[in-house]
Amino acid sequence: LHQTVPFWFISRPVSVSQSSKRCAVIGGSGFLGRHLVEKLQDRGYSVSVFDIRQSYELPGVTFHQGDLCDEQALLSALKDVSLVFHCASPAPASNDRALFERVNIQGTKTVIEACIQAGVQKLVLTSSASVVFEGTDIKNGREDLPYAKKPIDYYTQTKIQQEKLVLEACDKQKGFLTVAIRPHGIFGPRDPQLVPIMVDAARRGKMKFIIGDGTNLVDFTFVENVVHGHILAAECLRPDSPICGKPYHITNDEPIRFWDFMSEMLVGLGYAAPRFHLPYGLVYSLALLLWLLTWILRPLLSFKPTFTPMRVALAGTHHYYSCERAKQDLGYRPVVSLKEGIARTVQSYPHLRHGA
Numbered sequence: 001l002h003q004t005v006p007f008w009f010i011s012r013p014v015s016v017s018q019s020s021k022r023c024a025v026i027g028g029s030g031f032l033g034r035h036l037v038e039k040l041q042d043r044g045y046s047v048s049v050f051d052i053r054q055s056y057e058l059p060g061v062t063f064h065q066g067d068l069c070d071e072q073a074l075l076s077a078l079k080d081v082s083l084v085f086h087c088a089s090p091a092p093a094s095n096d097r098a099l100f101e102r103v104n105i106q107g108t109k110t111v112i113e114a115c116i117q118a119g120v121q122k123l124v125l126t127s128s129a130s131v132v133f134e135g136t137d138i139k140n141g142r143e144d145l146p147y148a149k150k151p152i153d154y155y156t157q158t159k160i161q162q163e164k165l166v167l168e169a170c171d172k173q174k175g176f177l178t179v180a181i182r183p184h185g186i187f188g189p190r191d192p193q194l195v196p197i198m199v200d201a202a203r204r205g206k207m208k209f210i211i212g213d214g215t216n217l218v219d220f221t222f223v224e225n226v227v228h229g230h231i232l233a234a235e236c237l238r239p240d241s242p243i244c245g246k247p248y249h250i251t252n253d254e255p256i257r258f259w260d261f262m263s264e265m266l267v268g269l270g271y272a273a274p275r276f277h278l279p280y281g282l283v284y285s286l287a288l289l290l291w292l293l294t295w296i297l298r299p300l301l302s303f304k305p306t307f308t309p310m311r312v313a314l315a316g317t318h319h320y321y322s323c324e325r326a327k328q329d330l331g332y333r334p335v336v337s338l339k340e341g342i343a344r345t346v347q348s349y350p351h352l353r354h355g356a
């Protein structure tokens with residue numbers, strides 16, 4: 001794999017000291033977090049996980065169970081740690097405004113304070129490319145696009161605040177350096193959202209339709225590429241590097257038609273590909289109406305529609321991003337192609353195959 005190495009990257013010391021290889025992954029029990037933990041261990045880091053739940057055990061990895069809003073709990077987990085990855089967040093599907101505000105905004109302030117107090121030198125945040133998405137087309141979006149004025153949901157609204165907090169906390173004088181990674185459409189083995197939601201919809205006969213003309217391009221990013229981007233950012237984060245206090249898109253650099261991706265996944269798992277077209281405007285209006293009805297009737301019935309306005313917008317518009325800045329500053333290149341990522345993902349879900 002050919003990688004262009006930035007000039008300031010070459011100048012870093014060849015041997016990374018042991019203390020700088022002690023890191024903590026906040027949210028390390030989650031989908032992305034666990035892949036990150038495994039790769040960090042492979043690369044010789046000593047890793048601690050801080051998470052509200054423990055979802056697995058891994059020899060050599062220390063688990064600290066706690067809420068990231070609890071500064072004391074964080075402080076004991078961050079003792080002697082020089083590098084922190086913050087990839088914890090409530091699931092977007094919960095759409096719980098108070099929870100997002102508590103964890104993504106107040107909790108992130110607590111993470112920053114705890115890092116500074118514990119003497120952590122580097123903080124890498126998992127943000128999201130959706131911080132600039134308002135439900136209308138984004139083609140090859142760069143990092144200098146303004147934050148969404150009307151974010152598509154509470155999750156995205158709080159991800160914007162979270163990213164601002166972390167990037168503004170970058171302080172070279174104090175020796176506290178921060179950077180944000182903005183992934184988009186992460187998929188791969190053990191993903192609890194994309195494939196399970198899609199298969200559930202297919203099993204209920206809801207994956208027969210293509211919303212719009214089916215030509216909208218989207219980024220789906222294999223989880224190992226997202227992990228690679230995080231580790232490159234951490235290793236490039238030095239006082240003299242241009243990456244301090246900046247956000248970086250990390251994608252597969254292979255935008256694909258949303259419905260081609262869905263079809264490849266579905267067919268790989270033994271389900272039929274969607275075939276019938278429905279007009280985007282019609283489906284969006286119906287989803288909006290349904291969402292309004294469920295909101296009005298929420299004291300009487302708890303019903304979670306498959307077609308939410310947010311999902312319809314994601315399924316029917318272009319939203320793909322340039323990762324040119326990451327290539328330039330981090331020497332980033334995807335390490336797993338989309339084709340290979342899809343094949344490995346399909347293989348990893350035998351229990352979700354048609355007829356299983």
Ligand SMILES: NC(=O)C1=CN([C@@H]2O[C@H](COP(=O)(O)OP(=O)(O)OC[C@H]3O[C@@H](n4cnc5c(N)ncnc54)[C@H](O)[C@@H]3O)[C@@H](O)[C@H]2O)C=CC1
Nearest residue numbers: 027029030031032051052067068087088089126128185186
């Ligand atoms: N999955 C995707 O497609 C994308 C994800 N992201 C971001 O990537 C990060 C990781 O996402 P996933 O791995 O998909 O989610 P996930 O839900 O699998 O993992 C999140 C982890 O955070 C933990 N957590 C939640 N609240 C906590 C709290 N109060 N204290 C401590 N831990 C807490 C959860 O227990 C979970 O293990 C998130 O920040 C998300 O916003 C960004 C773009 C796309």
Ligand SMILES: CC(C)=CCC[C@@H](C)[C@H]1CC[C@H]2C3=C(CC[C@]12C)[C@@]1(C)CCC(=O)C[C@@H]1CC3
Nearest residue numbers: 185194197198201206207218219306311314315
């Ligand atoms: C690129 C990106 C941000 C992906 C995020 C993943 C989810 C938004 C998708 C996971 C499963 C998808 C899905 C639909 C929309 C987008 C997802 C939620 C539909 C609701 C689209 C309309 C349908 O016909 C059913 C789909 C079910 C699965």
